[in-house]
Amino acid sequence: MTVKVFLDEKDIPRQWYNLAADLPTPMLPPLGPDGNPVNPEMLAPVFPMNLIEQEVSTERWIDIPEEVLDLLYRWRPSPLRRAKYLEEALGTPAKIYYKDEGVSPPGSHKPNTAVAQAWYNKQFGIKKLTTETGAGQWGSALSFACALLGLECKVYMVRISFDQKPFRRLMMETWGGQCLPSPSETTNAGREILKLHPETPGSLGIAISEAIEAAVTDPKGETRYSLGSVLNHVMLHQTIIGLEAKKQLKMIGEKLPDVVIGCAGGGSNFAGLSFPFVADKINGANIRIVPVEPTSCPTLTRAPFAYDHGDVAKMTPLLPMYSLGHTFVPPPIHAGGLRYHGMAPLVSQATVEGLLEPESIPQLECYESAVLWSRTEGTISAPETSHAIAAAIREAKKAKEEGKEKVILFNWSGHGLMDLTGYQAYLSGRLEDFALPEHEMQESLKSMADLPKPPMNKSGKW
Numbered sequence: 373m374t375v376k377v378f379l380d381e382k383d384i385p386r387q388w389y390n391l392a393a394d395l396p397t398p399m400l401p402p403l404g405p406d407g408n409p410v411n412p413e414m415l416a417p418v419f420p421m422n423l424i425e426q427e428v429s430t431e432r433w434i435d436i437p438e439e440v441l442d443l444l445y446r447w448r449p450s451p452l453r454r455a456k457y458l459e460e461a462l463g464t465p466a467k468i469y470y471k472d473e474g475v476s477p478p479g480s481h482k483p484n485t486a487v488a489q490a491w492y493n494k495q496f497g498i499k500k501l502t503t504e505t506g507a508g509q510w511g512s513a514l515s516f517a518c519a520l521l522g523l524e525c526k527v528y529m530v531r532i533s534f535d536q537k538p539f540r541r542l543m544m545e546t547w548g549g550q551c552l553p554s555p556s557e558t559t560n561a562g563r564e565i566l567k568l569h570p571e572t573p574g575s576l577g578i579a580i581s582e583a584i585e586a587a588v589t590d591p592k593g594e595t596r597y598s599l600g601s602v603l604n605h606v607m608l609h610q611t612i613i614g615l616e617a618k619k620q621l622k623m624i625g626e627k628l629p630d631v632v633i634g635c636a637g638g639g640s641n642f643a644g645l646s647f648p649f650v651a652d653k654i655n656g657a658n659i660r661i662v663p664v665e666p667t668s669c670p671t672l673t674r675a676p677f678a679y680d681h682g683d684v685a686k687m688t689p690l691l692p693m694y695s696l697g698h699t700f701v702p703p704p705i706h707a708g709g710l711r712y713h714g715m716a717p718l719v720s721q722a723t724v725e726g727l728l729e730p731e732s733i734p735q736l737e738c739y740e741s742a743v744l745w746s747r748t749e750g751t752i753s754a755p756e757t758s759h760a761i762a763a764a765i766r767e768a769k770k771a772k773e774e775g776k777e778k779v780i781l782f783n784w785s786g787h788g789l790m791d792l793t794g795y796q797a798y799l800s801g802r803l804e805d806f807a808l809p810e811h812e813m814q815e816s817l818k819s820m821a822d823l824p825k826p827p828m829n830k831s832g833k834w
């Protein structure tokens with residue numbers, strides 16, 4: 373039985389896939405403070421124009437520059453593996469395949485877009501990037517990418533993760549990045565929050581406000597902001613994962629998968645694996661496509677589709693997305709990268725269309741699944757990734773009940789070697805589930821009450 377499939381470097385995909393070209397209903401535009409659609413010039417203080425062009429593009433295929441491929445070759449193509457030992461432990465007739473994104477130097481899928489974004493910024497003459505990070509995976513990925521391209525990097529890390537994951541900070545510093553706990557005293561946004569809530573665990577929404585403020589206030593104009601998820605160009609860069617997976621499945625004679633799974637924080641690793649298969653579904657294939665989120669931060673499964681800001685200080689335009697409200701501060705679960713109030717507009721619109729079947733899973737089931745994974749497959753998974761594993765296990769058990777030999781494909785988005793405090797809490801019985809109480813969600817949704825409401829446009833085909 374083949375347990376790993378390597379794609380030759382010469383067969384690496386040379387174009388990214390843009391789902392915006394194929395969604396049956398067009399994407400709604402982001403809105404500015406006056407309620408009108410933002411134009412590319414309005415985004416120019418925040419992002420370089422070459423990335424803004426990708427952000428608004430509706431071209432189906434976008435060429436990957438040779439220089440970006442050269443950066444990606446350091447770890448790509450990533451292996452497609454078969455979770456044979458987990459299958460045996462579950463006694464399932466299902467075949468479970470996964471893309472191993474843990475092979476990148478920082479250990480997750482995040483460098484796929486980090487190196488592309490750093491390269492486009494450098495082309496545009498930018499000298500320094502600022503960003504936020506939850507679990508620290510994105511901050512370390514961008515620090516790594518900036519080191520390769522000779523850019524400065526400043527990372528605002530959500531306080532709870534900064535405290536839980538000191539080694540992530542050291543990784544960033546080793547690559548030459550600067551890492552600050554957020555909220556910090558270095559920005560107006562951070563100082564405001566600290567005045568109101570000195571003990572706050574922080575949130576991605578707060579850290580984004582700080583990173584954007586730090587970029588747009590550079591008096592020399594040589595700094596831009598870089599986002600590790602949510603935006604269209606980030607989804608685009610990640611599609612190399614699914615495009616490789618398609619080639620690898622074909623190499624071993626597999627048909628299209630029956631189920632495609634990814635954990636979803638801002639949506640990028642899920643989109644990266646699944647969008648090329650969403651295209652098949654749009655063209656008639658019968659595939660169940662599942663983004664998985666924590667029950668404590670149930671964006672796709674419980675929140676409304678709304679226009680909302682991407683950050684607490686309302687510095688970003690209004691994005692059409694499922695959102696728990698930009699003031700939402702999620703419970704301090706260990707999957708820091710899944711503690712975001714919103715969801716990528718592309719993932720959101722595909723959900724509105726009915727192309728996706730989102731699920732939420734509690735933290736304890738995810739750790740239980742991740743520990744079973746380690747004791748069968750061997751590797752230690754990021755807490756975010758454990759959500760995808762838990763969903764894959766649910767699907768494999770269902771296949772067993774139904775007696776069907778389903779093909780399940782999921783994204784193993786990263787390793788958890790820097791996330792062992794979560795395992796420590798689980799193994800010592802101290803870990804708890806947090807289901808978000810309805811009244812807390814309603815309170816946080818109030819922050820969107822006065823914002824424009826997007827139409828739920830859908831073709832009605834799914």
Ligand SMILES: Cc1ncc(COP(=O)(O)O)c(C=O)c1O
Pocket residue numbers: 480481506507508509510600601602635636637638639640641642708709710754756757785786787
């Ligand atoms: C390993 C890993 N998986 C998943 C995620 C979630 O992010 P996204 O939904 O953008 O893939 C993160 C975010 O930090 C991560 O570090």
